[in-house]
Ligand SMILES: C=CC1=C(C)c2cc3[nH]c(cc4nc(cc5[nH]c(cc1n2)c(C)c5CCC(=O)O)C(CCC(=O)O)=C4C)c(C)c3C=C
Ligand SMILES: [Fe+2]
């Protein structure tokens with residue numbers, strides 16, 4: 389496959405979750421209403437879930453979460469949107485013969501509408517790259533639903549890249565850079581977004597892939613087993629989620645007398661509410677109350693190493709398609 393044949397008639401669409409348009413309760417409510425109505429995310433019967441969602445959860449959660457968004461909001465908008473846009477632009481530099489575009493599964497810029505537009509423009513091939521290194525039915529498969537509904541386009545999707553050599557190397561290098569600048573913390577905590585245990589029990593490969601990613605990154609760094617831990621953050625609702633939880637893991641590390649912990653969140657391609665507010669503000673405050681220092685290592689965002697790694701993932705998928 390030559391680069392000439394992968395012409396601008398081919399597009400690469402990087403897709404992230406979606407995020408509110410503004411850090412206000414009405415905007416957060418609109419966002420959560422769409423996101424939490426996806427049966428890939430919450431699988432309860434709609435006749436049960438929709439009244440609960442609209443009558444209880446959205447009215448309580450939107451005003452509670454809006455100020456959290458406000459605390460991390462950037463000039464260009466929500467961090468997730470800003471970094472995803474910038475990452476697509478950085479990947480465009482790496483893939484000058486292709487069109488690189490960014491979209492969101494929920495809200496704007498809408499993936500479903502972007503695919504319609506690309507069909508109307510007569511694009512030959514569209515590669516969809518969900519910005520989830522680890523596959524989950526709750527995230528990746530939901531992007532797959534939109535891809536499956538789009539017709540009149542030759543479409544393919546990258547399912548996961550959790551052990552991609554370039555990606556693992558980029559994450560490992562970001563840890564080395566952070567430690568070179570700040571001194572090595574005593575412990576490295578890998579914090580991944582959680583999932584209901586029920587979803588994992590039903591066969592979702594996500595936790596296995598998180599473990600494999602963490603192990604590969606730790607190996608690339610030459611870390612012994614007792615120098616790192618994997619945990620899951622961002623629990624939502626009352627049922628049991630994947631364990632161990634990030635907050636209790638930090639408590640346990642503090643109890644062991646560990647004073648400086650570096651935290652990295654390699655399940656997130658771009659910094660967002662869950663990394664900036666939950667980890668780098670709230671969990672850092674809680675750890676400080678126990679006498680420790682939590683040093684948050686940012687996501688790869690629009691770094692050149694990230695753009696190069698994901699461009700290579702896309703290029704390989706297109707070559708295999710040819
Ligand atoms: C049942 C609820 C949820 C599941 C399952 C879930 C899985 C999941 N989520 C991400 C990535 C992100 N989630 C983000 C925010 C977020 N997630 C949930 C709930 C579930 N996530 C909620 C309700 C929210 C919104 C914030 C809140 O109200 O607490 C984000 C950040 C979005 C942003 O705007 O910054 C990301 C990214 C993954 C990878 C995942 C499963 C593996
Ligand atoms: Fe989530």
Ligand SMILES: [Fe+2]
Pocket residue numbers: 622623662666
């Ligand atoms: Fe959260």
